[in-house]
Amino acid sequence: MFDNRIENVSRRGVLRGLGVTAGLVLAVPVMSRRGMAAYSTGADKMPHGTVNDPKVFVSIAPDGVVTIIAARSEMGTGVRTSLPMIVADEMEANWEMVKVQQAPGDEVKYGNQDTDGSRSTRHFLIPMRQIGASARTMLEAAAAKRWNVPVSEVKAAHHEVIHVGSGQKLGYGDLADDAAAQPVPDVATLRLKDPKDFRYMGKGQIGIVDLHDITTGRAMYGIDTRLPGMKYAVIARPPVTGGKVVSFDPSDALKVSGVEQVIQVQGWPWPSKFQPLGGVAVIARNTGAAIKGRDALKIVWDDGPNASYDSVAYRKELEDASRKPGEVVRNNGDVDSAMKSAAKVIVGEYYLPHLAHASMETPVATAQVADGKAEVWAPVQSPQGTRDDIAKTLGISPENVTVNVTLLGGGFGRKSKCDFVLEAVLLSKAVGAPVKVQWTREDDIHNDFVHTVSAERIEAGLDKSGKVIAWRHRSVAPTIMSTFAAGAKHQAPFELGMGLVDLPFDIPNIRCENPEAAAYTRIGWFRSVSNIPRAFAVQTMVAEIAHATGRDQKEMLLELIGPARIVDIGPTVKDFWDYGEPVGSYPIDAGRLRRVVELVAERGQWGRQVPKGHGLGIAVHRSFVSYIATIVEVAVDGKGKLTIPRVDTAIDCGTFVNPERIQSQVEGAAIMGLSLAKYGEITFKNGRVVQKNFDDFKLARIDEGPMVTNIHIMPNGPDVPPSGAGEPGLPPFAPALCNAIFAATGKRIRSLPIGKQLQSA
Amino acid sequence: MITLVVNGREQHWDGDPSLPLLWFIRDEMGLTGTKFGCGHGFCGSCTVHLEGIAVRSCSTTLAEAAGKRITTIEGLDPAGNHPVQKAWREVNVPQCGYCQSGQIMQASSLIARNPHPSHEEIREAMAGNICRCGCYQRIETAVHLATTGA
Numbered sequence: 017m018f019d020n021r022i023e024n025v026s027r028r029g030v031l032r033g034l035g036v037t038a039g040l041v042l043a044v045p046v047m048s049r050r051g052m053a054a055y056s057t058g059a060d061k062m063p064h065g066t067v068n069d070p071k072v073f074v075s076i077a078p079d080g081v082v083t084i085i086a087a088r089s090e091m092g093t094g095v096r097t098s099l100p101m102i103v104a105d106e107m108e109a110n111w112e113m114v115k116v117q118q119a120p121g122d123e124v125k126y127g128n129q130d131t132d133g134s135r136s137t138r139h140f141l142i143p144m145r146q147i148g149a150s151a152r153t154m155l156e157a158a159a160a161k162r163w164n165v166p167v168s169e170v171k172a173a174h175h176e177v178i179h180v181g182s183g184q185k186l187g188y189g190d191l192a193d194d195a196a197a198q199p200v201p202d203v204a205t206l207r208l209k210d211p212k213d214f215r216y217m218g219k220g221q222i223g224i225v226d227l228h229d230i231t232t233g234r235a236m237y238g239i240d241t242r243l244p245g246m247k248y249a250v251i252a253r254p255p256v257t258g259g260k261v262v263s264f265d266p267s268d269a270l271k272v273s274g275v276e277q278v279i280q281v282q283g284w285p286w287p288s289k290f291q292p293l294g295g296v297a298v299i300a301r302n303t304g305a306a307i308k309g310r311d312a313l314k315i316v317w318d319d320g321p322n323a324s325y326d327s328v329a330y331r332k333e334l335e336d337a338s339r340k341p342g343e344v345v346r347n348n349g350d351v352d353s354a355m356k357s358a359a360k361v362i363v364g365e366y367y368l369p370h371l372a373h374a375s376m377e378t379p380v381a382t383a384q385v386a387d388g389k390a391e392v393w394a395p396v397q398s399p400q401g402t403r404d405d406i407a408k409t410l411g412i413s414p415e416n417v418t419v420n421v422t423l424l425g426g427g428f429g430r431k432s433k434c435d436f437v438l439e440a441v442l443l444s445k446a447v448g449a450p451v452k453v454q455w456t457r458e459d460d461i462h463n464d465f466v467h468t469v470s471a472e473r474i475e476a477g478l479d480k481s482g483k484v485i486a487w488r489h490r491s492v493a494p495t496i497m498s499t500f501a502a503g504a505k506h507q508a509p510f511e512l513g514m515g516l517v518d519l520p521f522d523i524p525n526i527r528c529e530n531p532e533a534a535a536y537t538r539i540g541w542f543r544s545v546s547n548i549p550r551a552f553a554v555q556t557m558v559a560e561i562a563h564a565t566g567r568d569q570k571e572m573l574l575e576l577i578g579p580a581r582i583v584d585i586g587p588t589v590k591d592f593w594d595y596g597e598p599v600g601s602y603p604i605d606a607g608r609l610r611r612v613v614e615l616v617a618e619r620g621q622w623g624r625q626v627p628k629g630h631g632l633g634i635a636v637h638r639s640f641v642s643y644i645a646t647i648v649e650v651a652v653d654g655k656g657k658l659t660i661p662r663v664d665t666a667i668d669c670g671t672f673v674n675p676e677r678i679q680s681q682v683e684g685a686a687i688m689g690l691s692l693a694k695y696g697e698i699t700f701k702n703g704r705v706v707q708k709n710f711d712d713f714k715l716a717r718i719d720e721g722p723m724v725t726n727i728h729i730m731p732n733g734p735d736v737p738p739s740g741a742g743e744p745g746l747p748p749f750a751p752a753l754c755n756a757i758f759a760a761t762g763k764r765i766r767s768l769p770i771g772k773q774l775q776s777a
Numbered sequence: 778m779i780t781l782v783v784n785g786r787e788q789h790w791d792g793d794p795s796l797p798l799l800w801f802i803r804d805e806m807g808l809t810g811t812k813f814g815c816g817h818g819f820c821g822s823c824t825v826h827l828e829g830i831a832v833r834s835c836s837t838t839l840a841e842a843a844g845k846r847i848t849t850i851e852g853l854d855p856a857g858n859h860p861v862q863k864a865w866r867e868v869n870v871p872q873c874g875y876c877q878s879g880q881i882m883q884a885s886s887l888i889a890r891n892p893h894p895s896h897e898e899i900r901e902a903m904a905g906n907i908c909r910c911g912c913y914q915r916i917e918t919a920v921h922l923a924t925t926g927a
Contacts, residue, residue: 709815
C-alpha cells in the first residue's frame with residue numbers, strides 16, 4: 017500500500033511516540049486516499065478535497081495515548097472536538113486517552129482546510145469514520161498476527177484488542193508499532209461501526225477538548241503567540257478603503273516610551289482582495305506603547321476612489337434600484353400577468369445594513385520571516401489560502417511557508433481573509449525580527465470586510481381567495497466578488513443561492529431579480545452571509561401576508577411551503593448553487609422544511625396565550641442545506657424596551673455528531689441574531705466608517721438575552737446526510753423577533769437595526 | 778519605579794506609568810490568559826482582580842495599579858479549580874472561549890461579594906462582559922451552579 021520509504025518513516029514515528037508529530041512524518045508525497053462516501057457531497061469539489069489516510073491523522077504512543085489531528089480551525093463551533101471524536105469512536109479509542117493536535121496549513125496532506133460554509137461535519141464525517149475504522153482494522157490485524165490467530169477472532173473495544181476465544185487482551189499502546197507496520201486497508205473493505213454501537217457520536221456527553229485550558233487562561237489564541245525577540249506592531253491604515261499614504265511624520269511617535277521604529281506598510285490597489293490595506297506601522301516593545309505611538313503619528317492620506325461613500329445616499333440608490341426591473345435570476349410562470357390578474361398585491365420593502373464581524377479576538381498575527389522562509393502563528397479559517405498568499409506576497413515557494421493555526425477567538429468569516437497575517441509577514445521582513453501585528457477594536461470596526469448592505473423588495477400577488485399566485489423578489493446588494501474583481505455589480509451564484517433563487521414556496525409564478533449594485537468598501541462573508549437579508553425579507557413578508565389575509569402566521573407559512581415534496585428549481589435558475597453540494601444528496605426538501613415548522617410549533621407551543629405587551633413570531637429558513645425554524649416570544653414595554661422571555665428553535669441538520677455543540681451554536685445564533693436585529697449597523701460617511709468600538713457598534717449583553725432558549729434537534733438516522741450547524745441558526749432569528757414585535761405592538765419592522773423604531777410605538 | 782504584586786509575586790516597572798495594566802501583564806510579564814477586546818472597558822475581556830475586585834485592565838494604568846495586589850486568571854486558583862472554573866466546565870460554557878477569562882474573573886468577583894446572587898443580580902453583574910459567540914445562557918447557569926456547589 018505504501019512504498020518502503022513511507023513505511024520506514026511511519027514505523028519510526030507515525031504510530032509511535034508523540035514527541036514526533038504525525039505532521040513531520042510524511043515528508044514524502046502523500047499517498048492520500050480520497051474519501052468514499054455512502055452519499056456524495058461537494059467535498060471533492062473543494063480545493064484538495066478530503067483525505068482519509070489514518071497515517072496522516074492518527075498516531076499512537078507506547079503509553080497508549082492516541083493523537084488525532086484536527087485539520088479544521090476552531091473558532092467556537094467545536095470542530096476540534098467533534099471531528100476527532102468521530103475518529104476516536106470509530107477506532108474504539110477511549111476519549112480520555114486522546115490528544116488533539118492542530119494541523120498547520122497543508123491541504124495536500126490533510127484535505128481542504130477552509131473552515132467556513134458550515135461544511136466541516138458534512139464533508140468530513142465519512143472520511144473521519146474511515147480513518148477511525150482503518151486504524152481499528154490495523155490494530156486488530158496487528159493483534160491477530162501477534163497471537164497467530166485469524167483476524168475474525170479478535171475485536172477492538174475500549175482501547176484494547178481482545179481475542180474472543182481466550183480472553184487475551186492487548187492495549188493500543190502495546191500494539192502501536194505492529195499496527196504501524198500493517199498495510200492501510202482498502203477503503204472498500206472497511207467495516208464501519210453500527211450506529212447503535214457509537215460511544216461518542218450523537219451523544220453530546222463530551223466537553224470540548226480545550227475546556228480546561230480555556231477556563232484557566234492557558235488556551236492559545238492568535239494573540240497569545242510569543243517569540244524570543246518579538247516586536248509588537250500596530251498600523252495606522254487609510255481612513256477610506258482604497259486610500260493611501262501621501263506622507264508621514266514619525267518624529268512624535270518615536271518619542272513615545274517603548275516605541276522603536278516607524279515603517280510604511282505596502283498597500284495594494286483597490287480592490288485589494290485579501291492583501292493589506294497599507295499604512296504606517298509603529299513597532300514597539302509592547303502593544304500599549306505601539307498604540308500610544310500610533311496616536312502621535314502625523315499622516316497625510318490620499319482617500320482614493322471611495323471617499324464619497326455615504327450610507328444614507330447609498331440606501332436610496334439601492335432602494336431605487338429595487339423598484340426597477342433587474343437581471344432575472346429565476347423565473348417560473350408569468351409573474352407580470354399573474355400580478356395584473358391578482359385581486360390584491362402586497363409590497364414589502366426591507367433594508368439591512370452593513371455589519372462588522374467583531375469577533376472578540378480582533379485580527380492579530382505573529383510572523384517570523386528569515387532566510388527566505390516565513391513562519392506564522394495566526395487565527396485563520398483558511399490556513400492553506402494564507403500560506404499561498406504569504407508565498408505570493410513574499411515571492412517565495414509555499415514549501416517555505418509554515419502557517420501554524422492557533423485557536424480563533426471567534427471568526428464568523430472575518431478570519432477567512434488573511435490581510436492581517438500578510439501585514440505581519442511584511443513587517444517581520446522589514447524589521448528583521450518576529451513581529452506581532454495587533455488590530456485594536458477601532459481597527460477592526462473601521463477596516464472589516466463588512467457584511468453586504470441590501471434592499472430586498474418583495475411583491476406578492478393574491479387571488480380572491482387570498483392564495484398567493486405570484487411572487488417577485490428583487491434583491492440588490494454589493495457582491496462579495498467586488499472584493500476580487502473591479503466593477504463586479506451582480507450577486508454571484510453562491511450569493512443568489514442563499515435564500516433568493518432557492519425559495520421553497522409552492523407558488524406558480526415566481527421571479528427573482530438582481531439589479532446592479534456597485535461596491536465602495538471591502539465586502540466579505542459574514543456568518544450565514546446573504547441568508548440574513550433574504551430570510552428577513554421573505555419571512556417578514558409571509559407574516560405581512562398572513563396579517564393582511566387574517567391568517568395564522570404558521571398556517572400561512574405551511575401553505576406557502578406547500579405539500580412535502582422535492583422542490584426542483586433547477587430548470588428555472590441558471591447556475592443554481594446548492595451550497596456546493598450535489599442536489600441529489602441535498603435537495604430542497606419541502607417536507608423537511610414543514611417538519612421543522614411543525615416541530616418548533618409543537619415544542620414551542622405556538623399559539624399559546626401570552627401576557628399583554630408580549631407577542632410570538634415565527635420564521636423558518638433553509639441554509640447550508642439545513643432546515644431551521646425559530647419562535648421568539650418578545651415583551652415590549654411602554655418605552656419600547658425589548659425583553660425576550662423565551663426562544664424555541666428546531667433544527668434539522670441531518671445525521672449529527674455532537675448535539676451538545678449544535679445546541680451551543682444555535683443558542684449563540686440567537687444572541688448574534690439579537691445583536692444584529694437590535695443594534696447591528698456599520699455606516700459610512702465621506703468614505704469612512706462612522707462606528708468605532710462597542711459603544712457605538714453595540715452587541716447584545718447577558719441582561720438582554722433570552723431568559724430561556726430551547727433547542728429541538730430533529731432526530732435523524734445515519735442515512736440522512738449531515739448538513740450545516742454553525743451558520744443556519746442565525747437567519748431566522750431576526751425575522752422571528754420582528755414578527756413577534758408586530759404581534760406585541762402592531763409595529764412592523766422592515767428596516768434593521770430596530771434601533772429607536774419602537775420608541776414611538 | 779512602580780511596584781505591584783501580580784498573582785502573589787512582586788513586579789517592577791520603570792517605563793511609561795500610563796501603560797495599561799493589560800499590556801504589562803500580557804506583553805511584559807507574558808501572562809496571556811488576560812485578553813484584549815476593546816481597549817476602553819466596554820467588553821470585559823481583560824478583567825482582572827485589583828485588591829479582589831473585578832477591574833478592566835485595559836483601562837487601568839500601571840500608575841493606578843501601583844502598590845496594589847492584582848490577580849489574573851492564571852492566579853485565580855493554583856489548580857484551576859475555583860468553583861466558577863469548575864462550574865464553567867460542568868456546563869461546557871465556552872464556544873470560542875476568548876472572552877471566558879474575563880467572564881470567569883467577573884463572576885468570581887461577584888461571588889466573593891455576593892455568595893448567592895439572584896438571576897437578576899447575575900445578569901446585572903455580568904452585563905459588562907460581552908460574548909460574541911453568545912454563551913450567555915450557559916454563563917448564567919454556570920454562575921448559579923458555582924454558588925450552589927458545583
